[in-house]
Amino acid sequence: MLILGIESSCDETSAAVVEDGRRILSNVIASQVTVHRPYGGVVPELASRQHLSHIGPVVDGALREASVELSQIGAVAVTQGPGLVGSLLVGLCFGKSIAYARDIPLVAVDHLEGHIRAAYMERDESAPIPHPAVSLVVSGGHTGLYLMKEEACYELVGKTRDDAAGEAYDKVAKRLGLGYPGGPVIDRLAEHGDPRKIPLPVAKISDGSDDFSFSGLKTAVLRAIREHSIDPVAEGEDPMGRTDVLNLAASFQKAVVDALVSTTKGVSIRVNARAILVAGGVAANRQLRSEFGRLGEKLKVPVVFPSIALSTDNAAMIAAAGYLKFLRGEFSGPDLNAEVELRLGEGGERRSRRHL
Ligand code: KG4
Ligand code: ZN
Numbered sequence: 001m002l003i004l005g006i007e008s009s010c011d012e013t014s015a016a017v018v019e020d021g022r023r024i025l026s027n028v029i030a031s032q033v034t035v036h037r038p039y040g041g042v043v044p045e046l047a048s049r050q051h052l053s054h055i056g057p058v059v060d061g062a063l064r065e066a067s068v069e070l071s072q073i074g075a076v077a078v079t080q081g082p083g084l085v086g087s088l089l090v091g092l093c094f095g096k097s098i099a100y101a102r103d104i105p106l107v108a109v110d111h112l113e114g115h116i117r118a119a120y121m122e123r124d125e126s127a128p129i130p131h132p133a134v135s136l137v138v139s140g141g142h143t144g145l146y147l148m149k150e151e152a153c154y155e156l157v158g159k160t161r162d163d164a165a166g167e168a169y170d171k172v173a174k175r176l177g178l179g180y181p182g183g184p185v186i187d188r189l190a191e192h193g194d195p196r197k198i199p200l201p202v203a204k205i206s207d208g209s210d211d212f213s214f215s216g217l218k219t220a221v222l223r224a225i226r227e228h229s230i231d232p233v234a235e236g237e238d239p240m241g242r243t244d245v246l247n248l249a250a251s252f253q254k255a256v257v258d259a260l261v262s263t264t265k266g267v268s269i270r271v272n273a274r275a276i277l278v279a280g281g282v283a284a285n286r287q288l289r290s291e292f293g294r295l296g297e298k299l300k301v302p303v304v305f306p307s308i309a310l311s312t313d314n315a316a317m318i319a320a321a322g323y324l325k326f327l328r329g330e331f332s333g334p335d336l337n338a339e340v341e342l343r344l345g346e347g348g349e350r351r352s353r354r355h356l
Helices: 035-039 045-068 086-102 112-123 164-174 182-190 215-227 244-272 286-299 318-328
Strands: 002-007 011-018 023-031 075-081 105-112 133-138 143-148 155-159 275-279
Touching: 002 086, 002 318, 011 045, 011 215, 011 275, 011 318, 023 045, 035 045, 045 086, 045 215, 075 086, 075 112, 075 318, 086 105, 086 318, 105 112, 105 318, 112 133, 112 143, 112 275, 112 318, 133 244, 143 286, 164 182, 164 215, 182 244, 182 286, 244 275, 244 286, 275 286
Parallel strands: 002 075, 075 105, 133 275
Antiparallel strands: 002 011, 011 023, 133 143, 143 155
């Protein structure tokens, strides 16, 4: 069963052909980073325009790379939300049109479930992920912790009260003149800095909840920049030569990673988790991966990360999540609309209407 997955929730236009929810035949991604870089973040209006010009060639490219014809596709899976409305609508309408024209099922996918399914789709079938599992989704727009008593069943137990983890990376990077997106560059620089030189508070909520908060950390970074008179990296300057920037990057990253790991650890112990999953763009972070690896050893549970390529936004994960809904017969009709605030696991996950 071949599914064509389409993802356009933020600033990546992606299409993929995936067989039986696991075997990736193609996963084409058109990135818009160069368009948004001068602004230090995603400009929604520019993003939708970019999606409009990329969506056709990206879908064509995915079919070509997979060496399949549209007539061989059994269903279309599209990201319904959460995300930017203009961006979502481009992929959604394109997917709807294909499903309608070919008379094949249309499946609406929650972007966050897609991130989580990326961790499942690469897992060897002979070693299924045990449950209950705790899933941390950390991306540019979302930071949420989910209890999964069983596969594909999500209960939100903690989320960010302000900035998402990736958003904090992007804002700090912008302030330090490191460009957009901030995560990969801070990841690289942090490795060469000493976090003890400019200590920052761990980004932790103190009311005993399992929520996160990163805006206080962002303010602490701004204060440190002032107190240590740290100038932003100038255009053309090599940040590797800037010890102050390297140390601040290391300290910031440590604060983020400590918060994510310690809250996930607390929840995992409490619910007796048998596995921990970490997904979303920030899951590409090397320090996060190694600290979670250590946590897994300590708790004696497997920690599952998608490969780096499937951690950031892509359509293969949407096709994988769509396959589950396809098997359950959860199809959408031509009235499917984008849901900017689709909330996975928040009591009554909104599911698309059954289309018989
Ligand atoms: O999941 P994603 O591709 O898009 C959203 O759904 O938001 O995540 C993008 C976010 C950006 O904020 C980016 O800075 C962050 O993921 N990111 C990273 C790394 N690679 C990407 N953050 C930390 N370390 C990385 N290596
Ligand atoms: Zn994402």
